Amino acid sequence: xxxxxxxxxxxxxxxxxxxxxxxxxxxxxxxxxxxxxxxxxxxxxxxxxxxxxxxxxxxxxxxxxxxxxxxxxxxxxxxxxxxxxxxxxxxxxxxxxxxxxxxxxxxxxxxxxxxxxxxxxxxxxxxxxxxxxxxxxxxxxxxxxxxxxxxxxxxxxx
Amino acid sequence: xxxxxxxxxxxxxxxxxxxxxxxxxxxxxxxxxxxxxxxxxxxxxxxxxxxxxxxxxxxxxxxxxxxxxxxxxxxxxxxxxxxxxxxxxxxxxxxxxxxxxxxxxxxxxxxxxxxxxxxxxxxxxxxxxx
Numbered sequence: 001x002x003x004x005x006x007x008x009x010x011x012x013x014x015x016x017x018x019x020x021x022x023x024x025x026x027x028x029x030x031x032x033x034x035x036x037x038x039x040x041x042x043x044x045x046x047x048x049x050x051x052x053x054x055x056x057x058x059x060x061x062x063x064x065x066x067x068x069x070x071x072x073x074x075x076x077x078x079x080x081x082x083x084x085x086x087x088x089x090x091x092x093x094x095x096x097x098x099x100x101x102x103x104x105x106x107x108x109x110x111x112x113x114x115x116x117x118x119x120x121x122x123x124x125x126x127x128x129x130x131x132x133x134x135x136x137x138x139x140x141x142x143x144x145x146x147x148x149x150x151x152x153x154x155x156x157x158x
Numbered sequence: 159x160x161x162x163x164x165x166x167x168x169x170x171x172x173x174x175x176x177x178x179x180x181x182x183x184x185x186x187x188x189x190x191x192x193x194x195x196x197x198x199x200x201x202x203x204x205x206x207x208x209x210x211x212x213x214x215x216x217x218x219x220x221x222x223x224x225x226x227x228x229x230x231x232x233x234x235x236x237x238x239x240x241x242x243x244x245x246x247x248x249x250x251x252x253x254x255x256x257x258x259x260x261x262x263x264x265x266x267x268x269x270x271x272x273x274x275x276x277x278x279x280x281x282x283x284x285x286x287x288x
Binding site: 042046066101143147151158 | 188190191193194199200
């Protein structure tokens with residue numbers, strides 16, 4: 001009988017660690033997401049124009065991309081000149097008279113805005129130049145490289 | 159005094175509400191600048207690559223005899239100074255443009271538009287020199 005009792009005590013001593021007690025608690029994770037948009041570099045809006053040409057000249061290039069937080073709506077605005085941005089800007093600007101070649105043009109956007117997807121979304125600035133303009137040029141061809149009003153501003157509002 | 163405080167508190171509340179509304183409408187902005195480039199070419203083949211230099215020019219002009227409101231284009235193969243004068247048959251020699259005339263002046267791209275001549279007394283002759 002003593003042997004049996006001793007054997008049970010030994011067995012229970014080995015079994016105890018396996019039955020250790022546990023306790024648990026829950027905790028929250030708080031996240032504050034500040035949404036935002038980033039704007040890529042904008043390629044120049046390029047016009048090629050022939051004096052007195054019969055049709056409207058449409059600009060090429062002017063591409064850019066916007067990357068915004070998922071589901072974040074945003075709009076675009078344009079502003080003449082390179083001064084500090086004054087949101088929200090305008091859907092179109094112009095006519096602007098280039099002070100180097102004396103040609104008038106207007107600028108607009110391929111879309112009014114969009115909704116963020118977390119990935120880069122491509123858009124472009126469009127430009128038109130009315131037909132029949134003379135322009136100013138003292139050679140067979142000129143560019144507006146010396147113009148002082150050939151830089152403008154794109155604003156992304158979100 | 160109490161009323162003044164209440165009004166001030168109301169104004170402050172309205173200002174805060176307006177601020178909150180504006181903040182909700184526009185959370186932020188991003189902006190960037192871009193350039194506009196313009197390449198202006200003279201009409202005709204003048205701007206064509208490999209155009210002949212001075213002394214090898216070929217200039218063509220369209221005749222609009224008997225037509226009104228027309229546009230005369232003069233195309234030169236290379237840089238040429240173009241001037242435009244006009245006169246009336248019954249009064250030979252150059253005459254001063256009337257109030258309805260505008261001139262772009264002489265140059266490689268030149269225009270001279272006459273859109274109103276009072277008492278012209280005869281056909282208008284335009285002389286394009288290059």
